[in-house]
Amino acid sequence: MIELKSETKTLICIGSGGVGKTTFAATVAIGKACEGKKVLVLTIDPSLRLAQALGMKPDGEIHDLTTEAMRNKNGKLFACVIQHEKAFHEFIVKASGQKLAAADIEKLTNNKLYKQLSTKLSGSQEFTSLFKLNFYVNSGEYDLVILDTPPAQHTWQFLKAPEKLSQLFNEGVASWFRNPKQTDIGFFKKVLNIGTTQVLKALETLTGADFIKELGLFFSAIQNWQGPLEKQVMDCHRLLASQTTEFALITMLDPSRITECQKISQEIQQEGYQLTTLVINKVPAWFKNKNSRKSEKINRLSSYYEDIEKLLTQSLTSGAGFKNQLKIYKCPEVSQNELHEKNLSEIYLQISKIN
């Protein structure tokens, strides 16, 4: 079982690729719903098996997955698979307020740079999941919203996403490329100071005039929205730093994670985020059963996992820079052939605290 503070409304699961974040997020969601909470779990790209097992549909909508066992405890479970492009569009529409005509939104969404931004900008996927998270947390509909973060090379990509996006909508940048009164031609000349002109010239040398023109068109399309857009971005950032938001860092028994995990958790805490939970995931349940195995291969494997677990828990509990509030859990490996709600709720009960 995972202990959360009573005031906690948001749980964000972070960790590098392959550690089983999505399954873990679903497991905690099921477990908390069985404890009687109204839970929403937001995931990105769940495996087909997991989606089928739980009845998730990849349509960006919320689905009610409440089971009999949850209902008996007055709990509820909802799940949503975030659709990135749909969510980015929702964000733009919401940020623009009611003032904007559909035609204006279309003008923007047809811009080549917008298309690139909404799909390819690193950090934009992280941002849309944060935007959806913020929306659902503020709706007040749920006791707990659990977010499974997008697969990123590094956890920092997720935490820095609001910052990156606010740079994009920063009034200072945007105003460079706009010429409110005239057409796009010659807007360079309207730019006020010499330094700016030189920087733009340098950029033109690097990228070509076409590129600058596209940027100009983009920024004039999002003119007047800077304020609301930035507010949305700020709100998302505030949610990350909120006292009612807890972070769980997921890791697994792999030699490359030992130092990585210790470092990341220290850094996250230093930045002031509430990292309260550390989960060693996918712990093989079998390797404690010492018996008269014949297989040399499996014996080596079992001592290998034991060694890593020892090293990992040592490095985590040795306290080098660790704040003592950090709770460390072990979560058993889930059989992919037995992925269903009932099995996951049993796994949830087997999650054990080791410090």
Add this chain to the structure above:
Amino acid sequence: MATQKIHFFTGKGGVGKSLMAASYACMLSEKSDHGPVLLAELTERSFYRDFLGLDNLGYKPILAGKLSKHLSISQWSTNDCLKEYALHLLKIESLYKLFFENAVSKSLIQVAPGLQELAILGKATSSVRKHGPQMPFSEIVIDAFATGHFMNLFRAPKAMSEIISFGPMGEQSRGIDQWLRDANFCHVHIATLAEDLPITETIELYNNLKSEFGITAKVYLNKLLKLNDVDFENLSVDEKKHFSEISENESVSIEKLKSAGIHYQEILFVPEIDRVKLIGQIAGSL
């Protein structure tokens, strides 16, 4: 010196591509007929620095003495690649300083789609294009991005040359795109695990690389156990269940790759905690 070769390693997150890239680079550099090899990681936060304990790992290649005598390692952060490119194009130091020490242009670079990807690929192809500083390596092994991000990286030059047809950017984009499609120069390696999701992603990526770039990627089926009947003797019920599942996953994965017409290399699981030994062992099996 023979023409330089470049190797990109990609795959789903968590399948061990950084380790595969390091092992491959190590294997290349140990061959007696080879010139110096560079292992480069595309990341803002180094993986190899901690993993190999190389505290001074940065943009400038350093020797990875522990792994191999002829191997250098460097970290290609986007900003460093872009700086080098900018300095090469702008020539004038003061203009470059003005450009890069400006907060506004710093954020512009982050925002400008494709610019970061181009800077990275521009760096990777600088020697063969004879554009920018030359890199004195016979082969360059790049620990690149995971699947989706990797395709975006490879698609960037063509997309950019379509948006911007004129100017230095358009011209260079076309040049980079052509080199990526050169089968003698550019090689893509996909690491995967014998599991449902990574295999599906691998097949899709393999097919996309083939249809969009004419590239035939090399596939590595990583961390295989390949258990036989003897291994299953005297196991507990839990163990039997666990390992039968793994064995089944392995045979299903192999079946899927075969029916997709994909050749792959099997990489056995190495239960070794010592990092240098681990890389050495995988390199030996390549």
